[in-house]
Amino acid sequence: xxxxxxxxxxxxxxxxxxxxxxxxxxxxxxxxxxxxxxxxxxxxxxxxxxxxxxxxxxxxxxxxxxxxxxxxxxxxxxxxxxxxxxxxxxxxxxxxxxxxxxxxxxxxxxxxxxxxxxxxxxxxxxxxxxxxxxxxxxxxxxxxxxxxxxxxxxxxxxxxxxxxxxxxxxxxxxxxxxxxxxxxxxxxxxxxxxxxxxxxxxxxxxxxxxxxxxxxxxxxxxxxxxxxxxxxxxxxxxxxxxxxxxxxxxxxxxxxxxxxxxxxxxxxxxxxxxxxxxxxxxxxxxxxxxxxxxxxxxxxx
Amino acid sequence: xxxxxxxxxxxxxxxxxxxxxxxxxxxxxxxxxxxxxxxxxxxxxxxxxxxxxxxxxxxxxxxxxxxxxxxxxxxxxxxxxxxxxxxxxxxxxxxxxxxxxxxxxxxxxxxxxxxxxxxxxxxxxxxxxxxxxxxxxxxxxxxxxxxxxxxxxxxxxxxxxxxxxxxxxxxxxxxxxxxxxxxxxxxxxxxxxxxxxxxxxxxxxxxxxxxxxxxxxxxxxxxxxxxxxxxxxxxxxxxxxxxxxxxxxxxxxxxxxxxxxxxxxxxxxxxxxxxxxxxxxxxxxxxxxxxxxxxxxxxxxxxxxxxxxxxxxxxxxxxxxxxxxxxxxxxxxxxxxxxxxxxxxxxxxxxxxxxxxxxxxxxxxxxxxxxxxxxxxxxxxxxxxxxxxxxxxxxxxxxxxxxxxxxxxxxxxxxxxxxxxxxxxxxxxxx
Numbered sequence: 014x015x016x017x018x019x020x021x022x023x024x025x026x027x028x029x030x031x032x033x034x035x036x037x038x039x040x041x042x043x044x045x046x047x048x049x050x051x052x053x054x055x056x057x058x059x060x061x062x063x064x065x066x067x068x069x070x071x072x073x074x075x076x077x078x079x080x081x082x083x084x085x086x087x088x089x090x091x092x093x094x095x096x097x098x099x100x101x102x103x104x105x106x107x108x109x110x111x112x113x114x115x116x117x118x119x120x121x122x123x124x125x126x127x128x129x130x131x132x133x134x135x136x137x138x139x140x141x142x143x144x145x146x147x148x149x150x151x152x153x154x155x156x157x158x159x160x161x162x163x164x165x166x167x168x169x170x171x172x173x174x175x176x177x178x179x180x181x182x183x184x185x186x187x188x189x190x191x192x193x194x195x196x197x198x199x200x201x202x203x204x205x206x207x208x209x210x211x212x213x214x215x216x217x218x219x220x221x222x223x224x225x226x227x228x229x230x231x232x233x234x235x236x237x238x239x240x241x242x243x244x245x246x247x248x249x250x251x252x253x254x255x256x257x258x259x260x261x262x263x264x265x266x267x268x269x270x271x272x273x274x275x276x277x278x279x280x281x282x283x284x285x286x287x288x289x290x291x292x293x294x295x296x297x298x299x300x301x302x303x304x305x306x307x308x309x310x311x312x313x314x
Numbered sequence: 315x316x317x318x319x320x321x322x323x324x325x326x327x328x329x330x331x332x333x334x335x336x337x338x339x340x341x342x343x344x345x346x347x348x349x350x351x352x353x354x355x356x357x358x359x360x361x362x363x364x365x366x367x368x369x370x371x372x373x374x375x376x377x378x379x380x381x382x383x384x385x386x387x388x389x390x391x392x393x394x395x396x397x398x399x400x401x402x403x404x405x406x407x408x409x410x411x412x413x414x415x416x417x418x419x420x421x422x423x424x425x426x427x428x429x430x431x432x433x434x435x436x437x438x439x440x441x442x443x444x445x446x447x448x449x450x451x452x453x454x455x456x457x458x459x460x461x462x463x464x465x466x467x468x469x470x471x472x473x474x475x476x477x478x479x480x481x482x483x484x485x486x487x488x489x490x491x492x493x494x495x496x497x498x499x500x501x502x503x504x505x506x507x508x509x510x511x512x513x514x515x516x517x518x519x520x521x522x523x524x525x526x527x528x529x530x531x532x533x534x535x536x537x538x539x540x541x542x543x544x545x546x547x548x549x550x551x552x553x554x555x556x557x558x559x560x561x562x563x564x565x566x567x568x569x570x571x572x573x574x575x576x577x578x579x580x581x582x583x584x585x586x587x588x589x590x591x592x593x594x595x596x597x598x599x600x601x602x603x604x605x606x607x608x609x610x611x612x613x614x615x616x617x618x619x620x621x622x623x624x625x626x627x628x629x630x631x632x633x634x635x636x637x638x639x640x641x642x643x644x645x646x647x648x649x650x651x652x653x654x655x656x657x658x659x660x661x662x663x664x665x666x667x668x669x670x671x672x673x674x675x676x677x678x679x680x681x682x683x684x685x686x687x688x689x690x691x692x693x694x695x696x697x698x699x700x701x702x703x704x705x706x707x708x709x710x711x712x713x714x715x716x717x718x719x720x721x722x723x724x725x726x727x728x729x730x731x732x733x734x735x736x737x738x739x740x741x742x743x744x745x
Binding site: 152204 | 485
């Protein structure tokens with residue numbers, strides 16, 4: 014159950030991050046979208062768009078009624094998906110289609126704990142592995158509460174991405190790093206997901222502290238929305254995680270016609286390319302203006 | 315477990331329930347809170363200050379009132395059943411909530427934080443929190459479902475009078491559960507300056523244990539009072555259970571008295587079969603919500619189901635982990651009481667005793683009536699043929715519920731028969 018008995022090479026996610034660092038000298042771009050938003054089929058199209066335009070690792074969210082670590086953009090998308098009738102099992106269908114489309118792209122599922130508890134941790138791990146999923150990101154499950162998940166993920170060779178925050182004590186960092194497989198998710202600031210003009214200056218310190226606690230790969234998320242921010246964070250992180258900024262172009266008040274949906278995918282592709290340029294330039298040139306000084310395009314919802 | 319009294323079991327787990335299912339960002343604050351709570355509990359100065367506030371500000375000890383006319387309806391004949399009410403409704407701010415709020419607010423002062431946030435459903439906990447914030451000069455933000463701010467407009471005004479900011483929550487089902495979500499989001503963002511003053515025995519450790527600690531005074535007083543008045547322990551203790559703080563507060567003093575039945579009454583809403591209820595022990599299953607593992611109303615996917623009750627204070631899809639544990643141990647029993655039964659008991663206490671209870675507490679009164687009637691039918695009495703002794707926690711007063719009652723019973727001039735008649739007809743029609 015410990016990192017000692019599990020060589021890092023067993024994780025496709027950490028293998029990819031290692032390869033990007035060693036061969037391309039750049040961090041990974043991790044892109045989030047929820048399953049079933051706005052419908053299951055369209056969510057598959059949106060995820061393929063992310064992959065086509067430069068996302069390295071996909072984070073697939075399971076919509077949940079009580080997402081306490083999500084801000085307004087992701088909440089609205091999750092609610093729309095639930096209203097449209099998305100089911101937890103739909104995640105496996107999406108995983109299979111995405112794995113067939115892009116077998117080289119690790120897909121992690123981001124889920125609050127109760128849907129997994131209800132499904133059964135072991136059954137969930139089994140079906141996730143069978144569908145080609147790489148593992149889970151669990152925003153409300155700390156390792157202390159996760160013995161069932163640690164056992165199940167070990168049995169099926171899955172990643173378990175736990176979070177650390179600027180408030181984490183050194184002892185908790187060590188505990189979390191020890192339990193993690195794949196990468197450690199470092200919250201850039203104290204808060205929920207969303208689009209922010211500035212990302213906390215504490216992110217760099219947190220990444221350093223998490224490395225000091227033994228982590229090999231640390232990816233930074235929460236509040237990251239522009240290519241410039243990605244570039245800034247990419248200087249020191251092994252990966253940059255973007256969510257709300259990818260969800261936002263897809264939000265709408267009503268159902269979209271095919272032509273409107275195609276426009277939204279075009280916008281999504283543009284946003285993705287901007288972010289992808291950020292990871293690709295993070296370590297090749299000296300950073301110009303700090304990301305915090307860069308204005309966020311568009312209005313925050 | 316063998317040497318630990320049930321009343322002293324501490325968190326993070328109560329059997330398989332409880333825990334800390336929250337984002338890592340909150341763990342440091344929860345650890346700090348737990349450490350401060352344990353230090354304060356052993357600090358004579360803290361204990362004395364809280365006792366002073368209870369006495370001089372809240373008006374404790376709250377009285378114990380025997381209600382003979384009400385009891386006749388429970389026992390069928392005069393003297394078959396004796397019912398005593400623990401009068402938490404007479405506390406300052408009108409409910410038991412103040413006990414916990416004062417305890418936590420004193421802790422906040424010790425921790426040096428300047429800002430309180432809290433959730434509220436009916437507004438009782440929000441009012442109590444705003445009260446403590448005013449008393450102790452703390453900034454206060456109350457999250458309340460938009461739906462509830464409309465239903466409880468007067469309590470919104472009360473909180474604002476007391477200096478609190480009330481934020482209507484406009485996402486999800488727009489009720490208590492969503493107010494807690496929003497409070498948790500605020501806390502994650504502002505945890506260094508802010509204390510989340512959770513209002514019941516749910517949430518991540520140490521809240522279930524800490525809130526029980528601040529409410530155990532209810533049972534401790536009641537136990538002494540009833541021994542003094544009736545000369546013996548009660549046969550039954552009855553309380554309503556939403557999150558479960560008033561129930562745990564009164565149960566706790568009797569947990570290790572094997573002869574005392576502990577009966578919790580949940581909101582049966584429009585009946586279990588209707589699906590519109592908040593009866594976690596009848597319609598719920600193991601789940602995690604708002605940081606704790608407990609019984610939860612959820613669908614096959616683990617999505618939280620909306621709860622329903624005429625009383626906003628019981629309208630919550632999960633229940634405190636200590637109650638889940640006591641349920642599984644068989645130490646306490648939990649039964650649903652429908653909206654109709656609760657409103658009948660509400661009316662009965664008004665008419666027989668001149669006490670307007672909170673509709674939440676009326677669920678416990680309805681439970682007491684049910685226990686009394688069952689005992690009469692089965693010939694059950696207290697020891698040696700004495701009257702059956704039922705202690706009810708009257709957790710709050712009903713001023714806030716007058717508008718609901720007026721609508722329910724058709725009490726306003728120009729109003730037609732009220733919803734009660736329709737409701738009865740509808741439920742009977744459904745069989």
